[in-house]
Amino acid sequence: MSRILVLNCGSSSVKWRLFDGPDTVGKGLVERVGTGGPADHDAALSEIMSAADLSGLAAVGHRVVHGGDRFSAPTLVTDEVFAAVRDLVPLAPLHNPANLTGIEVARRLLPGVPQVAIFDTAFHRTMPAWARAYAIDTSVAGKWGIQRYGFHGTSHAYVSRRTAALLDRPVEHTNVITLHLGNGASACAVAGGHSLITSMGMSPLEGLVMGTRSGDIDPTIIFHLRRVGGLGVDEIDDLLNRRSGLMGLAGDNDMREIEARRDAGDEAATLAFDVYCQRVKGYVGAYAALLGRVDAVTFTAGVGENSAPVREACLAGLDPFGIAVDPDRNAARGGERVISPDGARVAVCVIPTDEELEIATQTRTVLATT
Numbered sequence: 001m002s003r004i005l006v007l008n009c010g011s012s013s014v015k016w017r018l019f020d021g022p023d024t025v026g027k028g029l030v031e032r033v034g035t036g037g038p039a040d041h042d043a044a045l046s047e048i049m050s051a052a053d054l055s056g057l058a059a060v061g062h063r064v065v066h067g068g069d070r071f072s073a074p075t076l077v078t079d080e081v082f083a084a085v086r087d088l089v090p091l092a093p094l095h096n097p098a099n100l101t102g103i104e105v106a107r108r109l110l111p112g113v114p115q116v117a118i119f120d121t122a123f124h125r126t127m128p129a130w131a132r133a134y135a136i137d138t139s140v141a142g143k144w145g146i147q148r149y150g151f152h153g154t155s156h157a158y159v160s161r162r163t164a165a166l167l168d169r170p171v172e173h174t175n176v177i178t179l180h181l182g183n184g185a186s187a188c189a190v191a192g193g194h195s196l197i198t199s200m201g202m203s204p205l206e207g208l209v210m211g212t213r214s215g216d217i218d219p220t221i222i223f224h225l226r227r228v229g230g231l232g233v234d235e236i237d238d239l240l241n242r243r244s245g246l247m248g249l250a251g252d253n254d255m256r257e258i259e260a261r262r263d264a265g266d267e268a269a270t271l272a273f274d275v276y277c278q279r280v281k282g283y284v285g286a287y288a289a290l291l292g293r294v295d296a297v298t299f300t301a302g303v304g305e306n307s308a309p310v311r312e313a314c315l316a317g318l319d320p321f322g323i324a325v326d327p328d329r330n331a332a333r334g335g336e337r338v339i340s341p342d343g344a345r346v347a348v349c350v351i352p353t354d355e356e357l358e359i360a361t362q363t364r365t366v367l368a369t370t
């Protein structure tokens, strides 16, 4: 059976996994990278690739965050595809550079091994026109390619499918609100297995509060900082992408630290926690309205899988919507699980995401057709 290496370069971590057929034969995680720029990612990757036994590889599958208008399926990386991903860097400044570094390092160390790109945006290409459009002049939007794309698609697709399986329901008749809460964070309303709408937009900056990203803000803030505050456009970009979110509100992007400080009575950490969780709750309400019927709400990724206090706060007070969390089930640890009380109208689930498995599976489909 063929061996596949998967590289998932996120904004704060590099995850890698080596598959031999369906089995995982090696894996690792390098955390807290990215603060020192792409050099960080290059070093982490070179370390990984020298530590693992990469003989007999059939392919390397790469997570690529922004695929723009062009990519809606897993794609063999050619020079031309590489250039197209590079052209999208301005729309995913924390991610596409790291993804390109991953491809470059893999090409350098594994010459002749096919490289396959799996795009975060692909799952959301089914979003209806009203979910993709921003309400601005359509001629301006058309000229500059301004539209909503959505991200974390590999994760939203995987956990919504696993949610249906856990609940023993057919995917095509299951509506799930998936909450991917990692360093980057996004919500998705998945209707019958398809993305209906998601909180990230043209770039991974829109929507929920994140580790270092603001999520939704009034665009006037940008004009004001430019015109009145005298900040440059690049400074504002840096502020909103790298120095906002939990980091901006409390000086730390790691939810573990925010929780520890909140427990100790720290006001900034308490405010950061509240802004973060109330934003999630607002999206859950909005997406319940858009879906009409909600069968499940599923938490995933670093914060969603591990933080009982965040899960509790995000859904507190939603009993009138049939959404509730059982405190003991929420506090227990484990793999795929239901944390709502028995008989609740909406199942609340925790599903560990597995972007790497999904990427390996999709990489094999490309190999099978080329």
Ligand SMILES: Nc1ncnc2c1ncn2[C@@H]1O[C@H](COP(=O)(O)OP(=O)(O)O)[C@@H](O)[C@H]1O
Residues within 6 Å of the ligand: 010, 011, 012, 013, 181, 182, 183, 184, 211, 253, 254, 255, 256, 301, 302, 303, 306, 307
């Ligand atoms: N036990 C925990 N409690 C709260 N947050 C946690 C815990 N473990 C991990 N996290 C959070 O998960 C984040 C990383 O999530 P992850 O999905 O791996 O990120 P990414 O893929 O975006 O780099 C960390 O920044 C940290 O805040």
Ligand SMILES: CC(=O)OP(=O)(O)O
Residues within 6 Å of the ligand: 009, 010, 011, 012, 065, 095, 120, 151, 152, 182, 183, 184, 185, 204
């Ligand atoms: C798209 C995105 O924000 O990814 P990550 O959560 O890995 O930073």
Ligand SMILES: [Mg+2]
Residues within 6 Å of the ligand: 010, 182, 183, 301
């Ligand atoms: Mg991630």
